[in-house]
Amino acid sequence: MRGGDRVATFMWNNQEHAEVYFAVPAMGAIVHPLNIRLFPEQVEYIADHAQDKVVIVDHTLVGTLASILPGSKAIEHVIVNGPADLSPLDGLGVEVHSYQELTANAPLSYAWPDIDENAPAAMCYTSGTTGGPKGVVYSHRSVYLHALASSLPDAFGLSERDLVLAIVPQFHVMAWGLPYAAFLTGASLAMPDRFLSPEPLAEFIQAVRPNKGAGVPTVWSGLLQYARRQPGTDLSSLQEAVVGGSAMPDSLMRAFAEEHGVTALQAWGMTEMSPLGTIARPPATAHGDTERTYRLTQGRFLAPVEAKIIDNTGAELPWDDASVGELLVRGPWITATYVGDGEPDPDKFDSGWLRTGDVGRISPDGYLTLTDRAKDVIKSGGEWISSVELENHLMGHPAVAEAAVVGVPDDRWGERPLAVVVAAPGHDVTTQELREFLSSHIARWQLPERWAFVTEVPRTSVGKFDKKELRRLHADGLLSVTVQS
Secondary structure, eight states, X not given: OOTTOEEEEEOOBSHHHHHHHHHHHHTTXXXXXXXXXXXXXXXXXXXXXXXXXXXXXXXXXXXXXXXXXXXXXXXXXXXXXXXXXXXXXTTSSOEEEXXXXXXXXXXXXXXXXXXXXXXXXXXXXXXXXXXXOOEEEEEHHHHHXXXXXXXXXXXXXXXXXXXXXXXXXXXXXXXXXHHHHHHHHTOEEEOOBTOOSHHHHHHHHHHHOOSEEEEOHHHHHHHHHHHHHSTTOOOTTOOEEEEOSSOOOHHHHHHXXXXXXXXXXXXXXXXXXXXXXXXXXXXXXXXXXXXXXXXXXXXXXOXXXXXXXXXXXXXXXXXXXXXXXXXXXXXXXXXXXOTTOOSOOTTXXXXXXXXXXXXXXXXXXXXXXXXXXXXXXXXXXXXXXOHHHHHHHHTTSTTEEXXXXXXXXXXXXXXXXXXEEEEOTTOOOOHHHHHHHHHTTSOGGGSOSEEEEOSSXXXXXXXXXXXXXXXXXXXXXXXXXXXXX
C-alpha cells in the first residue's frame, strides 16, 4: 500500500468497519465506503472511478461483491471480515485475504506517518438519483473540524457519557461522521450490523440501552409501528433520535415523544457537506407551540457553515422566514468540486458556494426551513406547490403510513401534484377523505386531483422516497391513478 491508495469497504455497521475508518487514513491511504444497496453496475462504476485498489468485505456480502468484481478493472485485493464461503471469489483475478488473519499478530506500536492535514482521508459518492454518482473527497482537516463541530452541545451534543445507536449506514456519508465524533468525545457506539429490520432493532435497543440514535425517518417509522404491534417494547433508554436524509413528519415526531419519551431532532446536510449543515435544537427561550415550530425546521446552521438563499436571477434574499429561494452554502468541510471533474461545475458550484438544489427560507435567527428540492417543486399555473408540505400533511392523517408527492404533466396547468399513498395497517381511506383532510391545511388550488394507493413507496439506496422512479412509473402507466376533483 502507498499513500493515496483507495481502500474501499463493502460492509455493515460493525466494529471492524469502524476500525477501518481510522486505520486506513492513519496509514496515509483513503477509505472509501461503497454503498451496498446500489445496483451492481453503479458499484462497478464507482469503484473504478475512485480507482479502489482494495475492498474489505463482510462475510455476509461476499456473494454480492463477487457479482460486481468481474466488471471492475482496478480492484486487486479483497479482504474478507469473518468466516465465509470464498468460492464465489474463485477465478476473479483478485488476491483474497482474511481480515482476522491480517490483524491477529499486529504489533502494539505503530510508526505514524507524517500526513499533511489537507491530504485526502476519505471519500464518498452521491447516490446518483438525478445523474451519475459524483465523488466527494474529505481531507484529514475537514474530517476533524466536522467531528469537532458536530459534537458540540447544540449539535449532536456528544460526550463520554453517551451510547449512540448508529443506524445510519457507514456507507452513507461516513455514517454522518458519527464514528469520528464519537471517538473524539469518548462516546460509545452501538452498531447493529445487518440487523436493521424493526424486530431485531427493537431487541438490540432493549439489550444495549443506547441513549441517543441516528437514522433516516423510514427506520424510525418502522420501529414505531413495531412497538405499537408489540406492547411492552421498551425504547425508554432513548432520549434523542437524530433524523436526517429527509424530513420527519410532525405526526411521527409527536408519536415518539408521547408514546416513548424520545425527542426527535431534525438535521440536514449533503454528501458534499461531510454531511452536517444544520440541526434543529430550539433556542432556550422557545416553549410549547413555538418550540415545536423550531423542531419542525431543518435547524440552525452550525457556526462554520455560511449560507444564503437566492432568487432565479441570482439576487440574494433576506433572512425573514418568508422569502423563498435556492439555498447555497460554503464552509471548511464543504467540497468545492467533484472527483475527476476538473473545473467545478457552474451548475453546482458558484464562486466557492455549493448550490444545494434545495429550496427554502431562513429565519432572522438562522433556522432553515426547506420547502422542497428544486427538481421536486411542482410548478402549477405559474405558482409553486411544495411536495414536502403535502407529504407531511398527508402523513399526519391516522390512516396514512407513508405519502410521496410528485409533479406530473397537466394540459391546463403545466404540472399538478400526484399523491402516492400507503395506507396504515388495518386502515382504509378514500381520496375524498384525504382531500377533505388536506383542505383544512392548504389552499384549495394546491389539493391533488391525482391519487395512487400502493403497498410501498420506492426508495433510493439511502432510504429516501425515489421520486424519479415514481415519475417514471407514472409516465409508463404503471401506477393505478384515480382522478378526484
